[in-house]
Amino acid sequence: MPPPPQAYRPSTALLGLGSAFWDPVAAADFPETRLRFRNDRAAAQVGLDGLDDAEWIAHFGRFAPLPNTLPQPLALRYHGHQFRNYNPDIGDGRGFTFAQLHDRSGRLMDLGTKGSGQTPYSRFGDGRLTLKGGVREILATEMLEALNVPTSRTLSLIETGEALDRGDEPSPTRAAVLVRLSHGHIRIGTFQRLAFERDEANMRRLVGYVLRQLYGEDGDDPIRLLHLVVGRTATLAARYMAAGFVHGVLNSDNINVTGESFDYGPWRFAPTWDPGFTAAYFDQQGLYAFGRQPEAIGWDVSQLAASLRLLVDSEPLIAALDGFGPAFQAALTEAILWRLGVTARDEASDRELARAVERTLRTTAAPLDRFFFDAFGGTLPAHYGDEWADLRAALDGYASRKPRDDAYWLGEPCAMLIDEVEAIWSRIAADDDWSALHAKVAAIRAMGDALR
Structure with missing residues (x-):
């Protein structure tokens, strides 16, 4: 039916x-x-x-x-x-x-x-x-x-x-x-294939498809497309960072031109704000380490720009790529404020708060999920000591965007570190016991409802 x-x-x-x-x-x-x-x-x-x-x-x-x-x-x-x-x-x-x-x-x-x-x-x-x-x-x-x-x-x-x-x-x-x-x-690699084959007609057709069907815009302007992809992928990179997520394989065939993350292989969530943390055992050079993800995604987007040279000159493509860094910084500030559960104030204060979060998490090596759980709403508990003074000062004056009135806040932070992933799988592998997976999905969704 x-x-x-x-x-x-x-x-x-x-x-x-x-x-x-x-x-x-x-x-x-x-x-x-x-x-x-x-x-x-x-x-x-x-x-x-x-x-x-x-x-x-x-x-x-x-x-x-x-x-x-x-x-x-x-x-x-x-x-x-x-x-x-x-x-x-x-x-x-x-x-x-x-x-x-x-x-x-x-x-x-x-x-x-x-x-x-x-x-x-x-x-x-x-x-x-x-x-x-x-x-x-x-x-x-x-x-x-x-x-x-x-x-x-x-x-x-x-x-x-x-x-x-x-x-x-x-x-x-x-x-x-x-x-x-x-x-x-549609991946960046979809465009790369057409550039490799020098297929101008299908490249133009693909640009029009993505603009029309995935962005809701008319026309087939490659420059407009690149500006849109730069904005979406910069936002993706920023939200990976605020989530503490490491995808592991940020190849250009794994980057969707809508800026939506997909295709999960060796992923991990970082326990702390450790720029060198990697997810894949085969990433021995740390190319896709936690702190290098914005660089990796930006590099992939530059390959989209190179592919679009089949249709247009380089200068406007380079100008569009120049927007990736500022777009990432703005998106990272927004993403960190969202996870802190506070409303934005002004650009300078918001950026300083985001920098203070990054700096303090890196120097203290505090557990990421515990910190964002405790700090949600903009108030650090008293047991966060002197090393948190700068961040406490940066948070001063920020208002909570949502009260901590969900049942989620009465428990412990919901994390997804590798030991728990392996424990969930072990119960399935050993006893065909799916209860831990279903319980975890329910807990994650409760967290999502509390954060939204």
């Missing part, structure tokens, strides 16, 4: 780009489909919360087409810089886009997969996702959403009954297929 028409608003906008942008593919035929997680809160935004479990599995485990949207799954084509090395041999290797829907605010959303089987870009991979990887993506997206970071949302996780061999975790391990709800899957 199709979802209610008043809530369900399908689209086929992606088809308007033309077949040069994708390859039609089919989902793997999984041995079984066991529903492990369904995000009805996200599903309600696109009219899918009315599906019963059997319908849910049919669409998100067997990939029966949803009504009036894409008739078959599409593996998107792109290139990208991976740890600053250009790779033209990538694309959707274990996922595809299989539906487009408008959410309640009118945004065009994609339903995309992870672990849905092999595609022309799988190379030597099996196109699968470990169940642990799916659990980790649920935790990352739920936590980031609660902390006001623009992120894809994990819509569904279905265990598929396969045993996978992996070199970086105990094997064989269980398999799953994940569905994410995303504001587009």
Whole structure:
């Protein structure tokens, strides 16, 4: 049965780009489909919360087409810089886009997969996702959403009954297929592929698609697009920092031009404000360390600018890139004030407060989540001693934007450090006990409600 028409608003906008942008593919035929997680809160935004479990599995485990949207799954084509090395041999290797829907605010959303089987870009991979990887993506997206970071949302996780061999975790391990709800899957690497191929006509077509479908603007002006992407990605970088989040793999094929974070692999939340903290064991040079994330995202955006030189001269592109630093600083100030739970005053005072937070957290090595929990509303408890004097002074005169009247403030701060992630997974792996995951998702959402 199709979802209610008043809530369900399908689209086929992606088809308007033309077949040069994708390859039609089919989902793997999984041995079984066991529903492990369904995000009805996200599903309600696109009219899918009315599906019963059997319908849910049919669409998100067997990939029966949803009504009036894409008739078959599409593996998107792109290139990208991976740890600053250009790779033209990538694309959707274990996922595809299989539906487009408008959410309640009118945004065009994609339903995309992870672990849905092999595609022309799988190379030597099996196109699968470990169940642990799916659990980790649920935790990352739920936590980031609660902390006001623009992120894809994990819509569904279905265990598929396969045993996978992996070199970086105990094997064989269980398999799953994940569905994410995303504001587009157009990456910086999508533009890089067209620049690499000198495909001016499709580059112009892609610019128009992103402006029209993802930003709600008319025209196909590459300069306007770059200004918009600079603003959105600078905001993303700032909110990563305020959340204490380390993505781990900020390659240009992992940066969505809407500025929405997605594709979570070796992510971690930093325990303290440690600029050198890394998430990925293979990032031995610290290229994507916590404190280098703004630089990494800015560098990726410069690759978008380089790609757009296929259409326009360099000078206005360089001018647009020059806006990344100021946009990041403004967004970081706003993000830190939001997490502190205070209302803005004036630009100079707000910036000094944000700097005082960064400086004091770095020098004291205080637990990030504990600090923001205690300081919410703008008042530091008495046990924060002399080393907090500058920050206490910077907070003087700031008003709380929301009272601490939710039950959340009667407990302990909600964090998501690696030991807890591993403990949640251990209970699933050892005893098929999902209670800790469901309890954590509930706790994260309670925190998000208290912060909003």
